[in-house]
Amino acid sequence: MSDPHGTPPPPPADQAPGLPEPAAPSLPGNDERVPPPTPRALRGLELRAALLLLFMGLLVVASVLYLMWVRGAFEATQKLYLTTDDSEGVSVGMDLSFSGFPIGRVSRIELADEGTVRVHVDVPVKDAHWLRTSSVFTLEKGLVGAARLRAFTGILDDPPLPPNSERMVLRGDVSAEIPKMVADARDVLQNINRLTAEQSALAQTLTEVRSFSQRLNSGGEGGLLAAVTGNEADARRVAELLDRGNRLLKNLDAVAVRVDGVIRKADSQVLGKDGLVTDAQVAVRELNALLQDARQTVVKVDAVLKEVQAVAGNAREATVNLGDLRADVESSLRKIDALISEINRKWPFAPKDKEVKLP
Numbered sequence: 001m002s003d004p005h006g007t008p009p010p011p012p013a014d015q016a017p018g019l020p021e022p023a024a025p026s027l028p029g030n031d032e033r034v035p036p037p038t039p040r041a042l043r044g045l046e047l048r049a050a051l052l053l054l055f056m057g058l059l060v061v062a063s064v065l066y067l068m069w070v071r072g073a074f075e076a077t078q079k080l081y082l083t084t085d086d087s088e089g090v091s092v093g094m095d096l097s098f099s100g101f102p103i104g105r106v107s108r109i110e111l112a113d114e115g116t117v118r119v120h121v122d123v124p125v126k127d128a129h130w131l132r133t134s135s136v137f138t139l140e141k142g143l144v145g146a147a148r149l150r151a152f153t154g155i156l157d158d159p160p161l162p163p164n165s166e167r168m169v170l171r172g173d174v175s176a177e178i179p180k181m182v183a184d185a186r187d188v189l190q191n192i193n194r195l196t197a198e199q200s201a202l203a204q205t206l207t208e209v210r211s212f213s214q215r216l217n218s219g220g221e222g223g224l225l226a227a228v229t230g231n232e233a234d235a236r237r238v239a240e241l242l243d244r245g246n247r248l249l250k251n252l253d254a255v256a257v258r259v260d261g262v263i264r265k266a267d268s269q270v271l272g273k274d275g276l277v278t279d280a281q282v283a284v285r286e287l288n289a290l291l292q293d294a295r296q297t298v299v300k301v302d303a304v305l306k307e308v309q310a311v312a313g314n315a316r317e318a319t320v321n322l323g324d325l326r327a328d329v330e331s332s333l334r335k336i337d338a339l340i341s342e343i344n345r346k347w348p349f350a351p352k353d354k355e356v357k358l359p
Helices: 039-070 125-130 174-195 201-218 223-229 232-271 276-346
Strands: 030-033 077-084 095-098 101-111 117-124 136-141 148-152 165-173
Touching: 077 125, 101 125, 101 148, 117 125
Parallel strands: 077 165, 095 148, 136 165
Antiparallel strands: 077 117, 095 101, 101 117, 136 148
């Protein structure tokens, strides 16, 4: 502001000389102007703006790193290759689930040399123990919703699935089964039409059933039998056969009564008090007594035979002794004969007859 004499005020000490003074904004209803900011205030404002920008950059970088960490970018993973003949519904970033929990993520999809699709799946090492050598992998596509890549492990005791393994994917597409279902439904409808046609077997069967019910409701002679056989003559024959059967049953009943009486008599004669079984038991007892007597007699005969055997043994010993005695006597006689011969030879007046007569 100027003083009352019209002399302008001196410039501030911190403002460079020669620079035009910025115009101070005027407020409505107020003739006073706002003083311009000082260079120190400008530098502080620039510093705060730079700090704010730096903080925003750090916040963005921290958010990106956090999202990468949440998505498993820093986890140790192992590769799993899944092959299929059609990759429809499979996309990069798709989860591989096990029991409803994601244990892997599709990182790449490529076309193999054989014309099949090869899906690269990154499986974290901490979740790889759920996959075994017997695991089965499926790609399921329903009528509503996206496709699902799932893993099934029936036996958790099997060896773990090694890294960089390649497995075939079993596909289950409900939409692909719709044409087959429509064709099957068309075949069923055609079969129903053939069954319900006028010349079909079902229609003829219904006609025969209707005629049978009419014959049954007519109430003519023969009743149900006539309705079943188709004519009254056959119904009469069936009735006669039934009568004969009834008479045969009555005769069989009488025969059964007679056989029952015969069996009772045989029971009384065989198993009664004075029956054959009782007589046989008495005979067995008497035979047992006779056998006991015979056993005692045999024992006595055995004793006699033992005594006879002892006597025979003694006689055999006596016979052996007599033989020895006879041998001794014969030896003595031969010695005597030799002695007599020697005496006769040496004796001068020996007789001519040298025979020695023994008493």
